[in-house]
Amino acid sequence: MRFNVLTIFPELLTSPLKEGMIRRAIQENRIEVVLTDIRSFALDKHSMTDDRPFGGGEGMVMKPEPIVAAIRQAKQEKGGGRVILLSPRGRQYRQKEAEDLAGCDHLILLCGRYEGVDERVREFYVDDEISIGDYILTGGELAAMVIIDSITRLLPGVLGCEDSARCDTFSRGGLKYPQYTRPREFEDHCVPEVLLSGDHAAIAQYRFLAAAGLTRDKRPDLFKSLRFSGSEIKLLKKNGLL
Numbered sequence: 001m002r003f004n005v006l007t008i009f010p011e012l013l014t015s016p017l018k019e020g021m022i023r024r025a026i027q028e029n030r031i032e033v034v035l036t037d038i039r040s041f042a043l044d045k046h047s048m049t050d051d052r053p054f055g056g057g058e059g060m061v062m063k064p065e066p067i068v069a070a071i072r073q074a075k076q077e078k079g080g081g082r083v084i085l086l087s088p089r090g091r092q093y094r095q096k097e098a099e100d101l102a103g104c105d106h107l108i109l110l111c112g113r114y115e116g117v118d119e120r121v122r123e124f125y126v127d128d129e130i131s132i133g134d135y136i137l138t139g140g141e142l143a144a145m146v147i148i149d150s151i152t153r154l155l156p157g158v159l160g161c162e163d164s165a166r167c168d169t170f171s172r173g174g175l176k177y178p179q180y181t182r183p184r185e186f187e188d189h190c191v192p193e194v195l196l197s198g199d200h201a202a203i204a205q206y207r208f209l210a211a212a213g214l215t216r217d218k219r220p221d222l223f224k225s226l227r228f229s230g231s232e233i234k235l236l237k238k239n240g241l242l
Contacts, residue, residue: 001030001031001032001102001104001105001106001107001151001152001155002031002032002033002034002078002081002105002106002107003031003032003033003034003107003109003144003148004033004034004036004074004077004078004081004106004107004108004109005033005034005035005036005109005111005141005144005148006036006038006067006070006071006074006108006109006110006111007035007036007037007038007111007139007140007141007144008037008038008039008049008111008113009111009113009139009141010035010036010037012139012141012142013033013035013141013144013145014035016145016149017033021149021152021153021158021159022148022149022152024158025152025155025158028157030152030155030156030157030158031148031152031155031158033148034074034077036070036073036074038062038066038067038070039066040070041065041066041067041069041070041073042063042065042066043065043066048063049062049063049066049067050062050063050113050114051063053115057115058115059114059115060114060115061114061115061116061117061118062112062113062114062116062117062118062121063118064117064118064120064121064125067110067117067118067121067125068121068125071083071108071110071125074108075108078105078106080106081105081106081107081108082101082104082106082107082108082127082128083108083110083125083126083127083128084107084108084109084110084126084127084128084129084130084147085110085112085117085121085122085126085128085129085130085140086109086110086111086112086129086130086131086132086140086143086144086147087112087116087122087129087130087131087140088131088134088135088136089129089131090128090129090130090131091128091129091130091131092131092133093130093131093132093133093143093146093147093150095150097130098147098150098151098154099154101147101151102151102154102155107147107151109140109144109147109148110126110140111139111140111141111143111144112139112140113138113139113140130143130147131143132146132147172226173222173225173226173227174211174212174214174215174219174222174223174226175211175214175215175218175219175222176211176214177206177207177208177210177211177214178210178214180192180195184196192206194206205235208232208235209235209236209239209241212226212236212241213241216241
């Protein structure tokens, strides 16, 4: 899979791409990440990529010419691609979006800056707009990195354990059960005995109830949207979770 990030600050992404899972995925040719400097497509000697907004107002707006030229080159290099603008007015990015995008061959991630991009770019050259949350960042670079990370871990062979992505938080729509490791006892705090029992059915039931309880208490919005089987509903009611 290829990610092409269009930005005026490519150095913001170079360090994260050299660490951990992303670095291994690149080395193993499971993903390719290309950082394209929009400034290199500017038309003037000062490499200007922004200008004052028509009609007046605060801040600067990113110019259409260099952005569109960068998009066209990115598409030409790979024979197409889905152009995504990272924008606070885009649709909310959730696990389902990550799973859907993981099926693409080429994503072109456009990182806005300042007051945003010229509206003509949005209207005629962008396929999708995505927001990673209802807050404002100084640019789309961190959002692009979030998308690259969340998609890469879903690709076959990237994670050391193939079940990790399938059993993740949000994989079913809710939060994941609590996790414990050695030591068995730490400062008088003990690991739940059921996890030490070796009884796989009991452990599975404990984890299901723990995950449901965490989701209900910490993310009631998610809990309302969860769908349970008849036997799961009985178990939840028996334990006071419904």
